[in-house]
Amino acid sequence: MDSPVLRKLNVNAQINESNTISELADFMIQRHNSVVITGAGISSGSGIPTYRDDSGTWTSNRPIQHAEFMRTHSVRQRYWARSFSGWPTIEKAEPNLAHVELASLEALNFVGQLVTQNVDRLHQRANHKRVIDLHGRLDQVLCMDCGALIARSDIQDWLKQHNPHLHESSNLTRPDGDADVDDGLVKAVQVPSCRRCSGVLKPNVVFYGSSVEKDIVESIYQKILRSDSLFVVGSSLMVYSSYRFCKFAAENNIPIVCINQGLTRADDLLTLKVSKPCAESLQALSAML
Numbered sequence: 001m002d003s004p005v006l007r008k009l010n011v012n013a014q015i016n017e018s019n020t021i022s023e024l025a026d027f028m029i030q031r032h033n034s035v036v037i038t039g040a041g042i043s044s045g046s047g048i049p050t051y052r053d054d055s056g057t058w059t060s061n062r063p064i065q066h067a068e069f070m071r072t073h074s075v076r077q078r079y080w081a082r083s084f085s086g087w088p089t090i091e092k093a094e095p096n097l098a099h100v101e102l103a104s105l106e107a108l109n110f111v112g113q114l115v116t117q118n119v120d121r122l123h124q125r126a127n128h129k130r131v132i133d134l135h136g137r138l139d140q141v142l143c144m145d146c147g148a149l150i151a152r153s154d155i156q157d158w159l160k161q162h163n164p165h166l167h168e169s170s171n172l173t174r175p176d177g178d179a180d181v182d183d184g185l186v187k188a189v190q191v192p193s194c195r196r197c198s199g200v201l202k203p204n205v206v207f208y209g210s211s212v213e214k215d216i217v218e219s220i221y222q223k224i225l226r227s228d229s230l231f232v233v234g235s236s237l238m239v240y241s242s243y244r245f246c247k248f249a250a251e252n253n254i255p256i257v258c259i260n261q262g263l264t265r266a267d268d269l270l271t272l273k274v275s276k277p278c279a280e281s282l283q284a285l286s287a288m289l
C-alpha cells in the first residue's frame with residue numbers, strides 16, 4: 001500500500017516542490033523490481049561533466065552528429081583530436097558513491113534492471129550486475145564496415161603514435177570524452193581506420209542523430225511492463241531515447257520516482273521527486289531501507 005503522501009501526489013500528478021528522502025524510502029521499501037534509468041548526473045561525482053545545467057540548458061558546444069561524422073573527414077579529425085585529449089579522464093574515472101549505493105540496492109533486491117545513458121561503464125565497475133548501456137560504451141571502437149570491435153585504449157595508442165602534435169588533457173568538458181582542442185591542431189590529425197578492412201571507425205556509442213537498436217528498446221519496454229516502478233536517477237531526460245521509457249511507464253500506470261537536481265522533461269509524469277544530488281540522496285535512502 002502507498003502512504004497517504006504518495007496517494008495525494010498520485011492524485012495531483014504534479015511536482016511543485018522536492019519530496020523528502022523518507023517519502024522516497026516509504027515508496028521504495030515496497031518495491032522489489034524497479035527499473036532504474038541513470039544519466040550524466042550520476043557520473044559527475046566521478047569527474048565526468050554533465051551535458052546540461054539544472055535548467056536543462058546545454059553547458060558546452062553542440063555534440064557530434066552521427067551523419068556528419070560518417071560523411072565528413074574533417075568532422076572525424078575533430079572528433080578524434082578531442083577524444084584523444086579527453087579519453088584519459090574517462091579511462092581513469094572511478095565509480096563514486098552514487099554507483100556504489102545503486103549496486104547495493106540491486107544486491108538487496110530493491111532495484112532490478114538498470115538502464116544507463118552514460119557511456120563510461122562506471123556502473124559495471126561498481127559491480128552492478130544488470131546494466132544496459134543504452135547509448136553504447138566509450139571503451140570500444142566499432143568498424144562501421146565490417147563490425148570489428150577494437151579496444152579504445154588500442155586506438156589511443158595508435159593516435160598517440162601517429163599524432164605526436166596532440167596532447168592528452170584534463171580539460172574535459174563533456175561526458176562523452178570530448179575535450180576542447182585548437183582548430184589548427186585538428187587539421188593535421190591522422191584518423192584511425194579499421195586494420196582489417198580500412199573501414200570508418202566510430203566509438204561504439206550512439207551519437208546524436210542516430211538511434212538505439214529497436215531490440216534493445218523493446219527489451220526495456222518488456223522489463224518495464226514486468227516492473228513495479230521506474231526509478232530515474234541523475235537524468236534530465238531531455239533526450240527522447242530515455243524520456244520515452246517514462247512516457248511508456250506512465251501510459252501503463254507504472255509509477256515513476258526520481259532523484260535529480262534540476263528540471264526533468266518528465267516532471268509532470270513523476271509520482272515523487274527528490275531534487276538533491278544523487279550520491280548523498282542514495283546514501284540517505286539506503287540508510288532508511
Ligand SMILES: [Zn+2]
Binds near residue numbers: 143147194197198199
Ligand atoms: Zn573493418
